[in-house]
Amino acid sequence: MGVGIAVAGLNAWYGSNHTLQDINLNIPANRATALIGPSGCGKSTFVRCINRMHETNPIARVTGTIRIGDLDIYQDATPVEIRRRVGMVFQRPNPFPTMSIYDNVAAGLKLNGYSNRRSLDDIVEKSLKNSALWDEVKDELKKKSGASLSGGQQQRLCIARALAVDPEVLLMDEPASALDPVSTSKIEDLIFQLKSQYTIVIVTHNMQQAARVAEKTGFFLNGRMVEFDSTHKIFTNPSDKRTEDYITGRFG
Amino acid sequence: MTRIRFQQSLEDLKENLLIMAGLAEQAIQRAIEAYRVRDLSICDLVTRSEVAINRMERDIDQAALDLLAMEQPMAIDLRFILSVIKINADLERVGDAAKSISDRVRLMDRMAVVDLPVDIPRMASLAADMVRKSLQSFIEADAELARGVLTLDDAVDQMNRAAFKALTKVMEEQSHLAPQALNALMICRSLERVGDHATNIAEDVVFWVQGADVRHHKSVAADAKAEAVGTAPAGAAPSQS
Amino acid sequence: MNGRGAQDKVRNEFRLRAQLRGLADRVATSLAVLSTVLVILPLVTIFTYLILKGASSLNLAFFTHVPAPVGETGGGMANAIVGSALLLAIASVIGVPVGIGGGVYLAEFGRGTKLANAIRFTADVLNGVPSIVMGIAAYALIVVPQKHFSALAGGVALGIMMIPTICRTTEEMLLMVPHAVREAALGLGVPNWRSVLSITVRTASAGVITGCMLAFARVAGETAPLIFTALGNQFWSANLNEPVAALPLQIYVYALSPYDDWHRLAWAGSLVLIFLIVLAVSLVRYVTGRGVLKGAS
Numbered sequence A: 001m002g003v004g005i006a007v008a009g010l011n012a013w014y015g016s017n018h019t020l021q022d023i024n025l026n027i028p029a030n031r032a033t034a035l036i037g038p039s040g041c042g043k044s045t046f047v048r049c050i051n052r053m054h055e056t057n058p059i060a061r062v063t064g065t066i067r068i069g070d071l072d073i074y075q076d077a078t079p080v081e082i083r084r085r086v087g088m089v090f091q092r093p094n095p096f097p098t099m100s101i102y103d104n105v106a107a108g109l110k111l112n113g114y115s116n117r118r119s120l121d122d123i124v125e126k127s128l129k130n131s132a133l134w135d136e137v138k139d140e141l142k143k144k145s146g147a148s149l150s151g152g153q154q155q156r157l158c159i160a161r162a163l164a165v166d167p168e169v170l171l172m173d174e175p176a177s178a179l180d181p182v183s184t185s186k187i188e189d190l191i192f193q194l195k196s197q198y199t200i201v202i203v204t205h206n207m208q209q210a211a212r213v214a215e216k217t218g219f220f221l222n223g224r225m226v227e228f229d230s231t232h233k234i235f236t237n238p239s240d241k242r243t244e245d246y247i248t249g250r251f252g
Numbered sequence B: 001m002t003r004i005r006f007q008q009s010l011e012d013l014k015e016n017l018l019i020m021a022g023l024a025e026q027a028i029q030r031a032i033e034a035y036r037v038r039d040l041s042i043c044d045l046v047t048r049s050e051v052a053i054n055r056m057e058r059d060i061d062q063a064a065l066d067l068l069a070m071e072q073p074m075a076i077d078l079r080f081i082l083s084v085i086k087i088n089a090d091l092e093r094v095g096d097a098a099k100s101i102s103d104r105v106r107l108m109d110r111m112a113v114v115d116l117p118v119d120i121p122r123m124a125s126l127a128a129d130m131v132r133k134s135l136q137s138f139i140e141a142d143a144e145l146a147r148g149v150l151t152l153d154d155a156v157d158q159m160n161r162a163a164f165k166a167l168t169k170v171m172e173e174q175s176h177l178a179p180q181a182l183n184a185l186m187i188c189r190s191l192e193r194v195g196d197h198a199t200n201i202a203e204d205v206v207f208w209v210q211g212a213d214v215r216h217h218k219s220v221a222a223d224a225k226a227e228a229v230g231t232a233p234a235g236a237a238p239s240q241s
Numbered sequence C: 001m002n003g004r005g006a007q008d009k010v011r012n013e014f015r016l017r018a019q020l021r022g023l024a025d026r027v028a029t030s031l032a033v034l035s036t037v038l039v040i041l042p043l044v045t046i047f048t049y050l051i052l053k054g055a056s057s058l059n060l061a062f063f064t065h066v067p068a069p070v071g072e073t074g075g076g077m078a079n080a081i082v083g084s085a086l087l088l089a090i091a092s093v094i095g096v097p098v099g100i101g102g103g104v105y106l107a108e109f110g111r112g113t114k115l116a117n118a119i120r121f122t123a124d125v126l127n128g129v130p131s132i133v134m135g136i137a138a139y140a141l142i143v144v145p146q147k148h149f150s151a152l153a154g155g156v157a158l159g160i161m162m163i164p165t166i167c168r169t170t171e172e173m174l175l176m177v178p179h180a181v182r183e184a185a186l187g188l189g190v191p192n193w194r195s196v197l198s199i200t201v202r203t204a205s206a207g208v209i210t211g212c213m214l215a216f217a218r219v220a221g222e223t224a225p226l227i228f229t230a231l232g233n234q235f236w237s238a239n240l241n242e243p244v245a246a247l248p249l250q251i252y253v254y255a256l257s258p259y260d261d262w263h264r265l266a267w268a269g270s271l272v273l274i275f276l277i278v279l280a281v282s283l284v285r286y287v288t289g290r291g292v293l294k295g296a297s
Helices: A043-050 A078-084 A101-110 A117-130 A151-164 A181-194 A207-213 A231-236 A241-247 B004-037 B040-071 B075-109 B120-140 B143-173 B176-210 B217-229 C003-057 C059-066 C078-109 C115-129 C131-146 C150-176 C179-187 C192-204 C207-218 C247-256 C260-290
Strands: A005-015 A016-026 A032-036 A060-069 A088-089 A167-175 A199-203 A214-221 A224-230
Touching: A005 A043, A005 C059, A005 C207, A016 A224, A032 A043, A032 A207, A043 A060, A043 A167, A043 A199, A043 A214, A060 A207, A078 A088, A078 A224, A078 C078, A088 A151, A101 A151, A151 A181, A151 C179, A181 A199, A181 A207, A181 B120, A199 A207, A199 B176, A207 A231, A214 A241, A214 C115, A224 A231, A224 A241, A224 B120, A231 A241, A231 B075, A231 C192, A241 B075, B004 B040, B004 B075, B040 B075, B075 B176, B120 B143, B120 B176, C059 C078, C059 C260, C078 C150, C078 C192, C078 C207, C078 C247, C078 C260, C115 C150, C131 C150, C150 C260, C179 C192, C192 C207, C247 C260
Parallel strands: A032 A199, A032 A214, A088 A167, A167 A199
Antiparallel strands: A005 A016, A005 A060, A214 A224
């Protein structure tokens, strides 16, 4: 089951660059929340704060709180612990190239010491089914490498890999931007199904996609969150003129 | 500013709608004038403009459909195009009403001129005024002006009801005047329809500019009462603002 | 109207230029092929010569007997083959872990630090140090304190020579692993050290192994470092603390000797040395290649 995410007073810096300024929002549990905004507005940085991936950059710094459920992710846990509860799917599919499909999906578990063979088989199957990839690969799980699949399949493999560790939150950073329309539709359908079990945050520069999959949408601009409301409101009658200018394309 | 071509397309759409609006408004004015002076040549003008209005209705709908399909409009642009489509339909009906009135004038030409207890010119001027104001609110994207139009409909409706009463009385008591009375009744009904269409146009302007759905505002109270009594159909929806 | 004429002129000019380009293309291709031939020619020549001179001296005795005493015919280089294997084993045990470890540090944990820069610089310098100097260094550090020559000293000398190559190749290969792969591992909640070992190194493993093989092949043929360390041995020896025979050493000694018999053995030894190196590399490739999956990059 998913949990809600509460963000309060979040500020982020990359060196001296004040990338995120005073972000406050509540991301609802078991829903999909979309984050839109122009390039460089900070939405990707924001999402990477939620699983503390921005810390992999040595010049990154953060103040403020993010609570996932009851847990303050900066005070009460280490980055590694957080990342086991918050999964991430990246913009370009990045399966482990030297591993088979099976090993890719099981990677998160195996690398964390989990080794029960039968359970692994079950988990791999369940994850692949949850990411709508099982039928296409079930006969070649251990023979084919992760990198030999098509782009859309690779991305679904990455989703399966993220789901296998049973996170509560799934972060998706423009998951379909490198994919063709058919694969994109499959991923969107997937998000729809996954919502009931996970809290999903999806960064997208495709507004139609945000409109299709998310209940709530947040608009980021220059490191600030300008508006955060139901998707319906944002796309039919936004409150802030900047939001309207962006979504109608009058921007810039 | 980006999406220049799209902005231009929206401007073009607005302009074409206004041209059509002009034709519809002119048709009503002419129909009323034809009634006033009983001039059949003006009726011909009205009939001809009907063709143009119908053609423009098709063209505008097509242009709006293209914009929806090709440009993925959002928020205010989406509301604008939706309003254009609806206003388009209402303007075409206004054109139909004008034609209907001019057809009545043709029929009445063979009849004697008689005095009837209805002030058609006044009703006509009220209706025409509503049309003009609603189109003005569209040109200027003025939601307040549009909301003002909504209140004017009551006067026209009232005049129509009074005309109905008076004219049916005439048809009952002075049956030799029935043909003229009937025609006058039909003209009053057409004018009342024009008022309704002007109201619709005003409601669509409010929707476009403010994102508020102010339709069927009159029926809210009636629906509530009927629901309480248990006679309203279940699907009657109150207006949302 | 001169339009038509002008068009023809332009067309002719184009045709001429195209022909010139075609000619230039053929000339360049021929030069490239010639260069390739010139490069391969020495290699082929050497191999052929080795086979011609050495094959005739190959017999079972070569692989099973120790060298015959001076004056007697026959004998073989069995002890040298075993000795080389021993020395290379010691060298690998020293060179491979240290080299890979250094490469991992340089690529993953020490990026940008002064220490990493110092290590990298040192490795590059060591790479350029003449092998005989390495031998002298090992002599001074191991042979002199121990007061005797030994296989250990030889192995250490060779091992130290392997380190810079393996270190730098490992670093290069690791740096070639796309950042996205590392992010994927970190995103799964895998600790950094585990991600480096199990994901990054594993992804780069093919390249890392190639680096080790390169270093191996290079030191397998080194003679100079062994002169002052392993020294060479006429008899069977597999004792770390005793001098040991080695193929390159043996070949060197035999080649400089005045005996024809020994010259023939030297030729045979050279052929066998090259063959064994090729065999070792191929074997490693085969064994590690078996795990590669369909379509893996």
